[in-house]
Amino acid sequence: MLPRLKALFALVAAALLAQSAHAAPEKRKVIIDDDxxxxxxxxxxxxxxxxxLGLTTVSGNAWANRNTAQALRGLEWIGRSDVPVVPGATFPLLNSEVATExxxxxxxxxxxxGAFMKRWVEDTQQAPPPYHGPFDAVDLPGGNPTTHPADEIAANFLIRMVHKYPGQITIVACGxxxxxxxxxxxxxxxxxxxRELVYxxxxxxxxxxxxNRAAADFAREFVNNPRREFNIRFDPEAASIMARAPWRKITMVPVDPSTATQLSPALIARLAKAARPGVDRFVKALAPGFPLWDEIAAAVWLDPALVKTQRRLWIDFDSQQGAGYGDTLSWDQAYHPGMGEQAQDVVLAIDVPGLETMLTRLVGK
Incomplete structure (x- = not known):
């Protein structure tokens, strides 16, 4: 009996090893923090x-309550209401609408x-932004969500998740x-x-x-102010805290690569044709003309081969209340001041056709 038992155990062990070899790889865990x-x-x-693992919301383009509602409705439209939406900060740490004025x-x-916007300074192709207060009732064009946000605040959710999955979670932050x-x-x-931060x-x-006109509209502000960008300028103190935190890895996607991209009518049509049910409704509602800011961040995380040019820089942001408030500060290794700023992989150029191909593939899955 002993030889037969040994043979049986060997067969079972071989089967288990084969099953393990063919097991699906563990999925990459991510939390999306966005406005x-x-x-x-x-x-x-x-x-x-x-x-x-979840979407955390924050004020930026609009107030946090509207962004939370948009996230809930977006998940409903694409059939992913299983993903929790966790409301985040309504106000920046120190900056305010009055201080900005x-x-x-x-x-x-x-x-x-963003949320402070009442009118465009110059004529632009985009419609005048609707102005709302931070606690105004939310009534989204096209209907409000029927689902509800998580009963937690974003900061606590983020902390709880990284403790639950230490070293495993990427945070993709685009607000x-x-x-x-x-x-x-x-x-x-x-x-x-x-695990890492991609922002x-x-x-x-x-x-x-x-x-084209839309590209010129979005690039014009950088002619005289090349270091200013909205996500950072809305809450410079928070950005500086983020940049000095001891992340294991940081990938920065600044505005620079986005000026080669555009959500053109032709690209929207291409995506709408490829999109699966539910996602097609979302795609058809997209406003054309905008650069693909956030999509670049997702794309280079999903496939780093899309990065054509990047630099290793030490990054911080100006939190002094002067003319450069919110501007990006950067140094090469030999020159950074050593005040806690961290080394970041800064994406400067990407494979734009590759990005558009990835978008088309993913909306169709």
């Missing part, structure tokens, strides 16, 4: 390689102010950094427990690449 809901979320939610009186109007700063201040271990924000020296 809206767009193609970036659809990309990550559609990837078979990714497990989205006072700053503009001294230093000139900002091109875009102001308020939630991340709050989490870091509440728990100094927070950033170090994450869209900051600006080094972007230039107009595409030759």
């Amino acid at each position: 809206g809901f767009g193609l970036m979320q659809v990309m990550l939610l559609s990837s078979p390689e990714v497990e989205v 006072r700053w503009e009186q001294q230093h000139g109007p900002l091109v875009f102010k 102001p950094m308020t939630n991340l700063a709050l989490a870091q201040r509440l728990d100094p271990a927070f950033a170090g427990l994450a 869209m924000g900051g600006s080094l020296n972007p230039r107009q690449v595409l030759d």
